[in-house]
Amino acid sequence: MIGRWERRAGYAILVLGSFIAALPLCGVVLMALNSPSDSSGSLSVSGAHHFSNFSTVWQLAGFGRSLKASAIIAVTTVVIALIVSVPAGFALATMRFRGRSVLFYLLLLGLLIPLEAMIVPLYFDMRRFGLANDYWSVILPDSAFSVAFGSFWMRAFFLSAPRSLVEAARLDGASVLTTLRRVLLPLARPQMLTLAVLVFVWTWNDFLLPLVMLSGSQIQTAPISLVFFQSQHTTNYTYLAAAALITVAPVVLIYVLLQRSFTRGMLSGAVKG
Amino acid sequence: MSALSTTPTAPARVSGSERRRHAHLVSPPGEPRNVGYLFVAPALVLYGLFVLVPFAHTIYLSFFNWDGIGPQRFAGLTNFRAIVDSGELQSSFVHSFVLIFFYAVLTTLIGLLLAGVMARCKIRGLSVFRAVLFLPYVIAPTAIAVIWRWLLAPDGPLNSALSAVGLESLTRPWLGDFTLALPAVGMVGTWVLYGLAMVLLLAGVQKIPADLYDAARIDGAGAFREFLAVTLPGLRNEIVVVLVLTVTAALRNFDVIYVMTQGGPGTTTTVPSLLVYDEAFVAGSVGAAAAIGVTLAALIFIVNAAVSRLGTSS
Numbered sequence: 273m274i275g276r277w278e279r280r281a282g283y284a285i286l287v288l289g290s291f292i293a294a295l296p297l298c299g300v301v302l303m304a305l306n307s308p309s310d311s312s313g314s315l316s317v318s319g320a321h322h323f324s325n326f327s328t329v330w331q332l333a334g335f336g337r338s339l340k341a342s343a344i345i346a347v348t349t350v351v352i353a354l355i356v357s358v359p360a361g362f363a364l365a366t367m368r369f370r371g372r373s374v375l376f377y378l379l380l381l382g383l384l385i386p387l388e389a390m391i392v393p394l395y396f397d398m399r400r401f402g403l404a405n406d407y408w409s410v411i412l413p414d415s416a417f418s419v420a421f422g423s424f425w426m427r428a429f430f431l432s433a434p435r436s437l438v439e440a441a442r443l444d445g446a447s448v449l450t451t452l453r454r455v456l457l458p459l460a461r462p463q464m465l466t467l468a469v470l471v472f473v474w475t476w477n478d479f480l481l482p483l484v485m486l487s488g489s490q491i492q493t494a495p496i497s498l499v500f501f502q503s504q505h506t507t508n509y510t511y512l513a514a515a516a517l518i519t520v521a522p523v524v525l526i527y528v529l530l531q532r533s534f535t536r537g538m539l540s541g542a543v544k545g
Numbered sequence: 546m547s548a549l550s551t552t553p554t555a556p557a558r559v560s561g562s563e564r565r566r567h568a569h570l571v572s573p574p575g576e577p578r579n580v581g582y583l584f585v586a587p588a589l590v591l592y593g594l595f596v597l598v599p600f601a602h603t604i605y606l607s608f609f610n611w612d613g614i615g616p617q618r619f620a621g622l623t624n625f626r627a628i629v630d631s632g633e634l635q636s637s638f639v640h641s642f643v644l645i646f647f648y649a650v651l652t653t654l655i656g657l658l659l660a661g662v663m664a665r666c667k668i669r670g671l672s673v674f675r676a677v678l679f680l681p682y683v684i685a686p687t688a689i690a691v692i693w694r695w696l697l698a699p700d701g702p703l704n705s706a707l708s709a710v711g712l713e714s715l716t717r718p719w720l721g722d723f724t725l726a727l728p729a730v731g732m733v734g735t736w737v738l739y740g741l742a743m744v745l746l747l748a749g750v751q752k753i754p755a756d757l758y759d760a761a762r763i764d765g766a767g768a769f770r771e772f773l774a775v776t777l778p779g780l781r782n783e784i785v786v787v788l789v790l791t792v793t794a795a796l797r798n799f800d801v802i803y804v805m806t807q808g809g810p811g812t813t814t815t816v817p818s819l820l821v822y823d824e825a826f827v828a829g830s831v832g833a834a835a836a837i838g839v840t841l842a843a844l845i846f847i848v849n850a851a852v853s854r855l856g857t858s859s
Contacts, residue, residue, distance in 0.1 A: 278768075282663035286743075289659070290677040293740050297680065299702060300692050314705045356587045363584035375585060382596050384849055386797050388818045389842035392825045392834050393602035394595070396613065416595035419588050448580055477685035479800040480818070484826060495687040499804055502691050509695045516688040527683045531676055538679065538741070539748050 303513035322510075329501070329514040338497035339522070341407070345482070345493060346475040348411050353418035353471045354464060360419070361426025362452055366438070382420030387413075387480055395484050405489035410482050418471045428540075429463040430456065466537040469530050476523050494519045600842070606835035613831045624836035634837065637815040638844070640727055641796050644816070645848075647731025648738055648795035653787055655735075656742030660750040660780060661772045665758050668747070678740030686737075690804035693733045694720065720806055727814050730805055734795060742787045749783030750776060785856035789849055796845050817841045 305321040308328065330336065363369070364376060394413055398404040403412075433456055441451045457464075482493045492500070498519045505511050527534055607624050611617040628634045668674075681689065696702050697719040704716040719729045753775065761771045799818040802808065808815035808823075817837050825834030 278662050279666050282659065282666055282668075285659045285662060286668075286674050289655075289740060289743055290674050292736070293681055294677050296692055296696055296736070297684075299696070303695065314700055315702050352591075356591055359584040360588035363581040367581035367584070369579060369581035372581065375589065378597065379588075379592065382592060384793075384842075384845055385596060385600050386793075386818070386838070386842055386845055388797065388799070388821045389603050389838040390596065390599035391821065392831055392838060393606060394599045395826070396831070397599070397602070412591070413595045413599075416591045419592050420596065423585075423588055473683060477687075479685070479687050479803070480822070484822070487826070495685050495800075498685075498687050498691060502694075502804065507698070509698065509701070512691050512695060516691045520684045520688045523683060523685065524680075527680070528676075531672075534683070535672075535675060535679070538682075539745065 300513045300516060303509060304517050306510045306513075308508070308510050325510060325514040326518065329511050329518065332505075332511070333497045333501040333515055333518075334492070335494065335497055335515075335518050338492040338494045339518070341491050342476055342494040343522070344407060345410050345414070346472050348407070349414045349418060349475045350468045350471045352411070352415040353422045354468060356415070356419050357422025357426050357467065358457070358460070358464065359452070360423040361428075362430050362456070364423060364427040365430035379420045379423050382417070383424070387417070391480060391484055398485060405486055405491070407491065409485040410478075410493075413481060413485075414475050414478065418474070422467050422471070425467050425537075426460070426463065429460055433459060462533065462536070465530065466533040469526060469533045470537045472526060473523050473534070494522075603835045603838050606832055607839045609832045609835075611831040612829045613825070617832075620832055624832050625840070627833060628836060628840055633812050633815065634820065636812065637817050637820050638840075640814060640816050641798075641844075643727055644731050644734060644795040644798055645792055647728070648734040648798075649788055649791035651735050652739040652742040652791055653746075653784065655739045656746035656787060657777075657780070657784075659743050660746040661776050663747060664750050664753065664772075664776050665755055668751075671747075675744050678744050680740070681737045682741050686800035687804055689733065689737060690801045693736075693801075694805050697729055721810050723810055723813050726806055726810060730798075730801060730814055733801060733805070734798065738791050738794060741790065745787050746780055746783050749780045753779035781856050785852055788852045788855075792848050792852060793845060796841065796848070 299315060303315055304325055305323065306315070306325075307322055308325055364372065390413070395404065398409045403409045437455055437459075438451055441455045446454065476493075477495065478493075479495045479499070482496055483499075486492065486496070498515050501515050502512055606617075608620060608622070609617040610620040610623075628638075698704075699718040699721070703719070707713065707716045717725065720726050722729075757775045757779070758771065761775050766774060797818055798816050799822065802814055802816050802819050803822070806814040808819050818841065821834045821838045821841070823834075824830045824837065
């Protein structure tokens with residue numbers, strides 16, 4: 273019944289779409305291998321590959337330290353987001369207590385409030401409490417944003433978890449905590465992995481928060497090093513391409529390795545404000 | 546645990562008093578009610594301290610004149626009036642709406658075109674397409690901006706490609722052009738987000754039952770009619786998700802603008818989030834920055850509410 277031309281047109285759009293998505297990225301890889309002395313922006317495929325560009329850029333932009341800082345911030349944020357979101361989502365899904373619906377809507381609000389409407393007092397308050405220019409000044413707000421999404425995400429899982437299992441555990445005399453730890457958490461592993469991947473990617477890629485919070489310190493995240501490097505080498509596109517690739521490499525690696533987890537999150541409409 | 550067995554999903558929507566009565570009647574003794582507070586307490590503390598308090602504090606600051614160091618002087622609504630009066634502030638919000646066209650409208654239309662054509666097709670190799678189409682969305686916006694600054698550079702690949710096919714007259718310094726810089730930045734947003742729209746809408750269209758299409762065909766519906774009567778209503782939820790994601794991305798655009806144009810040339814690509822940063826941390830007008838931030842938040846709430854309504858009504 274399906275028209276053959278429809279199918280062909282559909283595949284044509286898919287192929288064209290994938291091509292347009294991939295082309296600039298392939299271009300960057302080629303550009304990063306160009307000769308660094310060729311300062312023009314045009315791409316020449318000469319056959320000579322200058323892998324040394326990466327080590328030069330690594331040194332010049334100080335990526336060794338900034339990748340480490342980004343990793344510290346992103347991993348800590350992921351850990352906090354998981355530890356805090358799982359019990360919150362569990363309680364929101366399975367327990368009745370006063371103020372629960374208020375809490376639910378408060379968290380919903382958090383998915384929409386833009387960072388721009390928090391960043392100003394966040395900076396001045398962090399500075400007052402001596403936290404500005406410290407890892408925690410980025411980790412704590414990032415964790416808080418992730419908790420809004422994380423609680424929803426885990427709540428959705430606990431609502432869908434088979435109730436018979438929980439009932440059985442309860443009949444066997446398991447406490448709430450034991451039920452969560454022994455019965456539900458093993459089932460929740462895929463959802464927790466998805467949450468971890470999404471929070472890691474969001475935190476790694478974030479720019480405004482570390483830009484403001486770490487402005488007076490030696491700590492730089494990878495995106496900040498990239499932007500500083502670009503302001504120093506505005507038209508050395510070979511170096512800039514290499515720097516951009518170094519910045520995105522960890523996230524792309526995780527994306528490739530854990531693609532299924534990421535896609536599951538995106539397909540269920542993971543929305544973060 | 547009995548909450549699970551009696552009210553699986555509804556309680557969030559049930560009003561407070563009704564719920565308490567319900568709980569009183571149905572739930573057996575020993576229901577772990579107050580343990581709930583213990584479980585949500587860490588989330589609530591973290592979220593309250595680093596989201597709710599700063600947001601409330603921003604609203605408070607927006608009514609003051611403050612340079613960040615000296616005393617805060619009450620200013621009433623002057624910071625908000627400036628947004629209406631000042632040409633630069635006003636145009637930054639106008640730019641945001643232009644970006645919504647590129648980030649949200651264009652991407653959704655591209656996604657719908659694909660979903661419309663591919664309705665009822667089983668797609669082979671979908672996971673490969675998906676992986677590639679999501680890639681621009683995964684990459685740090687700062688890196689995207691660095692990459693596209695190169696692609697659009699005066700001697701960059703786009704201009705060389707245009708010259709190579711004899712369209713030299715079309716080459717220009719895209720990001721230095723007063724009329725084309727904003728659409729150029731907008732197209733970068735389209736590039737980042739169209740894959741997301743494609744994948745989400747394609748996933749949605751696969752879930753529409755095939756007999757709906759068969760029924761439409763029996764009723765003599767053409768391809769276009771079929772799209773309007775079956776595909777579009779069937780995709781309502783997915784369209785809302787795509788619009789919420791993309792509209793929010795358009796309104797919150799900071800990284801790409803900061804790296805690609807810094808708001809220039811002139812003020813042709815300024816956006817509210819860039820002005821929040823500039824006012825608060827460069828110019829030292831903290832109150833003005835707070836007012837822009839609050840207005841931006843309000844705008845995001847309103848637009849998202851409107852988009853969600855689109856999903857439930859009609």
